[in-house]
Amino acid sequence: MRSGDYMEITKDDLLGVIPVKGKGRISAFKRVRMQRKIFDKYGAEGVSIYSLIDGKKSVEEIRADLNMSPEKIVDILDFMDAEGVIQLKTIFEIEAEKEG
Numbered sequence: 001m002r003s004g005d006y007m008e009i010t011k012d013d014l015l016g017v018i019p020v021k022g023k024g025r026i027s028a029f030k031r032v033r034m035q036r037k038i039f040d041k042y043g044a045e046g047v048s049i050y051s052l053i054d055g056k057k058s059v060e061e062i063r064a065d066l067n068m069s070p071e072k073i074v075d076i077l078d079f080m081d082a083e084g085v086i087q088l089k090t091i092f093e094i095e096a097e098k099e100g
Contacts (some may be wrong), residue, residue: 016094017062017077018055018087034085038076046076053086 038046045068052062063073080086 016055016058016089017053017080018089019053019085031085034080034083037083038080041079042076045072046079049073049076050080050085053080059088 035047035050038050045066048066049062049068052065057065059073059077063070066073077086077088081088
């Protein structure tokens with residue numbers, strides 16, 4: 001949504017969650033450690049989100065599959081993003097990558 005001289009991205013703009021690939025990709029051992037870290041912080045719900053991330057499902061699809069509140073899923077995904085195991089993408093970023 002346009003607001004003054006900057007573009008404000010809202011949760012409605014969030015399109016998908018993409019597992020980190022390439023040079024930064026994590027090993028199986030690190031994935032298990034990350035699952036444990038997520039479980040310790042968010043319980044089984046957090047691990048359920050982690051297991052559904054495939055780069056194809058949108059945040060809304062994952063949220064609906066788990067019947068979770070938008071605030072809770074955003075909190076968990078922000079944690080995973082900060083840990084470097086996923087990337088949160090907006091429709092704007094995906095379109096820019098396609099054009100580039």
